[in-house]
Amino acid sequence: MALIRLLQRKSDGEIVFREPTSVNVPAYAILSHTWGNEEVLFQDIEANADKSKLVSKAGWRKIQFCAEQAAANGLQFFWIDTCCIDKKNAVELGAAINSMFRWYQNAARCYVYLSDVSKPDRANSEWAWKEAFRTSRWFTRGWTLQELIAPKLVDFFSLEGERLGSKLMLEPEIHEITGIAEKALRGEVLSNFSIQERRSWAERRNTTIEEDEVYCLIGIFGVSLVLNYGEGRDHALRRLENEIHSLYKGVDSEQYAVGLNIASFPEAAQFVAREDELSKMHELLYGHSSRSTVVLHGLGGIGKTQLAIKYVRRHKEKHTAIFWLNANDEDSLRLSFRSIADQVLKHHPSTGVLTNADLEGDLDRVVSAVKSWLDLRDNTRWLMIYDNYDNPRTSNDSDRSTVDIRQYLPEIDQGSVIITTRSASVTQGRLLHVQKLAGLEDGLKILSNMSGREGIENDPDAQALVMKLDGLPLAISTAGAYLQHVTTSFAEYLRLYESSWLKLQTTSPRLSSYEDRSLYTTWQVTFDQIRKQNPASAQLLKLWAYFDKQDIWFGLLRHAGSTDDEWIQKLTKDELNFNEAVRPLCEYSLAHPEPLLRQPSGSAGYGLHSCVHSWTIFVLNDEWDKGLARLALACVASEVPSRDIDKWWLLQQRLLQHATRHEYFIGNGNIGIERAEWALNQLGNLYANQGKLSKAEAMYSRALQGYEALGPKHISTLDTVNNLGTLYKNQGKLAEAEAMYSRALQGYEEALGPKHRSILGTVSNLGTLYKNQGKLAEAEAMYSRALQGKEDTLGLKHTSTLNTVNSLGNLYADQGKLSEAEAMYSRALQGREEALGLKHTSTLDTEALGLKHTSTLGTFNNLGTLYVDQGKLAEAEAMYSRALQGYEEALGPELLPTYLPALNTMFSFGDLLSRTGREDKAKTMFTQALAGYTAVQGPDSKWCKWLEGRLQALQVASIEPKESQDESTEVGAPKSRTLKRIFRKLRRQLDAK
Secondary structure, eight states, X not given: OOOXXXXXXXXXXXEEEEOOOSSXXXXXXXXXXXXXXXXXOHHHXXXXXXXXXXHHSTTHXXXXXXXXXXXXTTOOEEEOHHHHSOTTOHHHHHHHHHHHHHHHHHOSEEEEEOTTOOOOOTTSOHHHHHHHHHTOGGGGBSTXXXXXXXXXXXXXXXXXXXXXXXXXXXXXXXXXXXXXXXXXXXXXXXXXXXXXXXXXXXXXXXXXXXXXXXXXXHHHHTOOOOOOTTSOHXXXXXXXXXXXXXXXXXXXXXXXXXXXXXXXXXXXXXXXXXXHHHHHHHHHHSSOSSOEXXXXXXXXXXXXXXXXHHHHHHHGGGOSEEEEEEOSSHHHHHHHHHHHHHHHHHHOTTOHHHHTSOTTSOHHHHHHHHXXXXXXXXXXXXXXXXXXXXXXXXXXXXXXXXXXXXXXSOSSSOSEEEEEESOTTOOSSEEEEOOOOOOHHHHHHXXXXXXXXXXXXXXXXXXXHHHHHTTOHHHHHHHHHHHTTSOOOHHHHHHHHHHSHHHHHHTXXXXXXXXTOOTTTTTHHHHHHHHHHOHHHHHHHHHHTTSOSSOBOHHHHGGGGGSSOHHHHHHTSOHHHHHHHHHHHHHTTSEEEOOOSSOOSSOOOEEEOHHHHHHIIIIITSSOOHHHHHHHHHHHHHHOOXXXXXXXXXHHHHHHHHHHHHHHHHHTTSSOSTTOHHHHHHHHHHHHHTTOHHHHHHHHHHHHHHHGGGOTTOHHHHHHHHHHHHHHHHTTOHHHHHHHHHHHHHHHHHHHOTTXXXXXXXXXXHHHHHHHHTOHHHHHHHHHHHHHXXXXXXXXXXXXXXXXXXXXXHHHHHHTOHHHHHHXXXXXXXXXXXXXXSSOGGGOOOGGGTOSSOOHHHHHHHHHHHHHHHTOHHHHHHHHHHHHHHHHHHHOTTTGGGOHHHHHHHHHHHHHHHHTTOHHHHHHHHHHHHHHHHHHHOTTSHHHHHHHHHHHHSOOOSSOOOOOOSSSSOOOOSOOHHHHHHHHHHHXXXXXX
């Protein structure tokens, strides 16, 4: 690079040259502008001309502007092309033009001075100067192209020196004006852009001298060129093209140049996006002295072939020869090599290594001859694309239908190779996983282009369809092709997709760009290969249709081991067998590992793309298999945890999506209730525990319908009746709840006797129901009966006994018997501390929070509520703090917001803080609780609505919490009568204020 001559603004304001130096070039600013009349030239400053004469020139204004702006940015040196180059010296001029791109690139700052854009008034409307900006002469000049692209930091200024914005800030307008890709404006390596695209950036630009139309592109293409003014534009362009070809293809490229045979390429579908993948491919393939190989692997229909085609079209100028091969099987590969031989001989008939090969005879010899040509010493710039290498041979594979691609790769360490495959086991190069389109916008572009329907970017039905097709180009293209010639709406297509998937796919037009493949056939070959490798993998994929598409893990399927299917037995035998079965599905991208967002017991799961899941439902299971459906239902039901296990609520939340799928089966009659009563009852428990009461009622009712066949006094029937009683209580249907509890109690007494321990839970539930009905005497009788029975059968310190002690404490608090309540709470607290410890995770439940097992930390919460009733607010705050601290230490900060009892304590604590005038802390507590309720119950839950209201004004919501439960299956929120009274007192105090 030539030496750069800089201007320096001295402390006294004098502007002088700094002599060129090859080392220690100081940080400098650089000016970009269009030339006008009376520019200050090199000779003007070199001759130390009279300053008054310099200042009188129009060009001095730009020099002064650049000096002052550089000083404002902490720079004393700057460069301006008008006066920093001796243009009368041809050698210096040539060196400067060849170096100028790098000078701009290395500048600390670039200032674009727009002499035809005025912004005299800072308050002037923005659109006025932007209109002048769009039509500025600066955007039409050839030399300013590199001045826009090369510098990292570019600022635009008006005629008055007012800053208009940076290149980054004005990027949308600049892209629209110039057509230059945003990534190029942001500093992307220019070799990532094709020669054709870079030339297009200069098409609408012009220069004063015709040769400069070519010379101004020297830096854009990274070449050097001897200047020869007078040679004419066309001759200069030919020299530039030769330099570009020499740079990319080598000096002797012509002897190995083979024209691109488009006929050998698959037809390209509408292709968008993938810019990150294209950049990564270029980084891996271009500019290396040794062999560069990229393996594009991913799901069938994800766009691997289209990505390879796009890369070839963008970078074809950088290769002397590009050949496309069908690597689906060995016969196809051999025929592809014969086609390559024909192409080479067409361009170079005397090629020695090929002229002696019998192209119509032994194809193995043809393969060898082509490889020998590719291995020639100077033939280093070729690119080979091995497409559809989907059946690779592994080291221990004896299947002769598989392909060993190593036999078909050139042997010398040179050239570039792209391999497309569905298998992640290909190890011949750098693996690049091609995944679904990340942006909704890209999918909408494909849908719009394929369907011929414009302006769908903001169409909610089109967006819903693209989201359903989940970034799979084949699926989106298929939908667009179907919609192109019919009046079917996007919403109607989506309905057909969900209800009549297979018929819709078989009647959709075939896409020429995907040859003979369609959405319902594209994965069949992969499935057949997987079935050969491991039949258990194929059976796992078939079974997956009866679960949700997301989050399948070994712990969920281990319960399927009782089936008669030997392959299901094998994959559920142990986790190693399961991993062995799921691995081929992941290697062929049919399945993928999913991150475990939360941390329940069990390992992370695996998911299917939504389109693959639809394929497993409608193609692999074209006939509904009730046996597999029952098996899947049994797996989900068997995995529903009791609340005795650690972090049970997270595992239940993990099961909800699978339960929802079975709810759909049950509702459509695809699973009969006979012999499935237990599983339906388990789903009822799951829904009840997660606060989904209407769904729980439906499951319990169906389970009861099945159990009735066993008799009205059968224990399973009575258990379901009891569960329905608890559900009705939590729904506020107190009369229905009482009828269910009474029926269950009467049945238990007749079947087991009045003192059997199994009855005591229903007795306690009746006590809670009576308390909620205001029948406090009846409630006390039930609690007392339950407590007596538990003390006799379980002992004084059993946790179930202590639960009832806690319930009596709640009852006494509601009756206003505060000393008796405190005694009960103290007994419960002492017993739990002895039995479970202060922070055992099973001790986190409270009756006021609607959980089955109450315990130490829950009792702290209840004592806090009691102390509030007694007016002992300091003691109440200590209890709430102790409970909340215990939850956090037991669960950790990540799981704390997922656990409803902890959220409910936050709610109660927030009320206390609000009541005592600490609004900021109350707001913090309510905000934390709201975030947790939103994540667990959804933003539309009543607790979220209440908290939103409290946060708005820190006032009590007008809707009071629902009733509590004791030993039930429903997880609620803060809802004791004691807490209601607190809300009422607080409301009165706020109203009085």
